[in-house]
Amino acid sequence: MADLLEVKRISMLFGGLAAVNDVSFTAGKGEILGLIGPNGAGKTTVFNIVNGFYKPTKGEVLFKERRISGLKPHQVCRLGIARTFQVVKPLQRMSVFDNVLSSAFLRAKGRAEAEGIATDAIAFTGLADDRDVISKGLPLGKRKKLEISRALATQPEFLLLDESFAGLNPHELDESIEIIRNIKARGITVMIIEHHMRVVMSISDRIVVLNYGEKIAEGTPGEIAKDPLVVEAYLGEERSA
């Protein structure tokens, strides 16, 4: 069986800088794929390429064996790939519910169906009580959940989560891990960028490691933890920090 997502030798140049350099990986249906690497490694850039914000300088991305690199983000979303943003982008002057409703229209046949999808999505992430709160006033933890709810409301097959755990307290962290497990249980394939080692190691089926735009390792959490290149990349980061 072909993989759900195939990233084939993509590179992204910004001026002289190769933010992503000849990176390939695949994601199989139903798995949770972790994407890790030090700051500036090119993780968010990979998401921006997959979701259509950037057209890769080289290489291509296939989703369900169809080439999607070069498509606009809204087209990629319609095909079944949703994402969240590392720097959260709530629709500030809209309520939590209206934020999610706006994206629920994508696959709904009418207003009533869209409201149903949105209600489900906020219940799923635990935002039901904040339904009518204007999203500008939400604390960070809830904004991160709002990002996830909005992505889920587009009813994706593939979900890209960019640091949905950063800045959360330990309690929120546990909640979010639970949410991601439930997303997987719904049959949605998930790719997560995460700095929290404990989190990535515990929920990922496989992990891809980037450093300076290049893929330096790929494997199960157990393999990654022992990989000398990975250890060095992270130790190097700590030493320079």
Add this chain to the structure above:
Amino acid sequence: MPFVILAILAALPLTGLSSYAMHLVILVVMWSVVGMAWNLLGGYCGQVSFGHAAYFGVGAYTAGILYTKMAISPWWGVPLSIPVVALFSFFLGYIVLRLRGPFFALATLASGEVMRVTAENLVDFTGGTLGIMIQERTWVEKTWYYYIILLVATVTFVLVKKLAESKLGYYFVAIREDQDAAESMGINTTLYKTLALCISGCLTGAAGAFYMNYMGYIDPNVVFALHDISIITIMIVMVGGVATYWGPVVGAVIMVLLAEWIRSIPGLGTAHYTFFGILLIIIIIFLPNGIVGDFPKLKRLLKLQKA
């Protein structure tokens, strides 16, 4: 409530208002249409246009040119301006909607000015700076003009409200709040911005076509005016309340009356622009959501004054 207001408005000509008062009422209603149209694009969709005179003028000239070149009633301009302006705004949108924020605003400003200069120079077609004059006015009385523009305004109000409460309205606001977020939620931002621009442009154009019929005279400096059309339109919505249903109506009442009052002060000339500028600054500082949007705040302030 809206029906009560509509009933009162419909009965207005029966109250024996003077011709001058009727003229002001007609202007208020016409400006409400332009304000509501601008609000759809600028208020809901967040694409702040400084060039709505372009659509107003194209609408007005559609009516005028139908009359001068095809010898048919300029009233045909009101419905026919819609396809003409739709086509026009589609092409203009294709250019200006690639730009975001201040760049979009500047491009719209330029488009209004380009249209003015174009109309001045296409002398054979537009009559150049001499403008277009309708020889016989349809009615001497104001009543029918009033009912026509009231009909246009009612249709505009209902249309904007229906749109704002539909999927389209949610998409417009999503685009206003964050274009990148909107795109990744599956919203074709280019398509929906173009739609907002076309609908907004068409409604503005219909008001322009009405203006040709009502005033009986247009020239490029009148209908493609930067200050007197484009800027006033923005002021109407800002003063009344951006992204509110009644804001543009309230704004139109205030701006028309204010302009009339200031014009009656002798020796002031075009200094009324200064007044408008000051008014805008006050509104932005104290009532950033306009009179309708900040109505609760306004009430509180007034109560405080009394106490």
